[in-house]
Amino acid sequence: GRVRAPTHIISTISDDRGEEPSYAGVPMSTIVERGYGVGDVISLLWFKRSLPPYCTKFIEICIMLCADHGPCVSGAHNAIVTARAGKDLVSSLVSGLLTIGPRFGGAVDDAARYFKDAYDRGLTPYEFVEGMKKKGIRVPGIGHRIKRGDNKDRRVQLLQQYAYSHFPSTKYMDYAVQVETYTLSKANNLVLNVDGAIGSLFLDLLAGSGMFNKQEIDEIVEIGYLNGLFVLARSVGLIGHTFDQKRLKQPLYRHPWEDVLYTK
Ligand code: ACO
């Protein structure tokens, strides 16, 4: 019989061999004809399935709300400094992206992991938060440099409002809110942040949509898909900041001496 030569790569998300490329089996023409949006394309290429419109809309809202947060945050700052050093678009973009991590924008997956584990194990917010403290781990998805209990993050509220009116269940987000209520009783800066809101709400999306089985949800959480939402979203803003600096013909950035504490 015929023997298939062994391949060096296995790929399951897209195919460019036919008359037109397809994403998870859906041809480009269908994507255009059906008026799919970027949320649908993310569903196909990341989750390998079409998700219901309320889910793809949620993905798009996450992307829109996280696209930028001004010039002062780590990512934008790096992109601005890099652009002002005369570097190209890709260098400025990746310089900004490289700041995304456990403290800034890259806490979405860990928030999902820790909230899921704590909720599934039936831990009270007190047990969860104090347990994390004992282990010396900051609660991912909690805390912000400028947002406070009396000045909450509008993005978080918008995501919550969307979920309340469209998701069949918001059990993980409700748990995250209970955690926030407890952390706010300890300190006013320990709000549920946008990473925590997206992490907990995506758990609700995965569990409530009926589109994923338990094993698939565990795999998505374990591999860590969700920081990708922030990375993708913030790329839009980082590219914008790069163009802005170039348009403004900004010179090489040098940090002012007065703003450095030189000490032995
Ligand atoms: N869990 C427990 N304690 C916390 C947390 C947390 N998530 N965040 C802050 N604290 C405590 C700190 O231990 C610190 O107390 P200490 O000085 O006695 O140790 C105090 O609050 C410091 O508060 P701030 O100065 O306001 O916060 P800081 O600037 O140090 O940190 C940060 C801000 C990095 C966002 C922090 O809250 C954190 O690490 N959160 C978890 C990671 C996270 O969710 N990051 C995403 C933020 S949203 C975004 O980037 C888009």
Ligand code: LMR
């Ligand atoms: C962001 O989205 O970049 C912010 O939440 C971080 C910040 O410090 O404002």
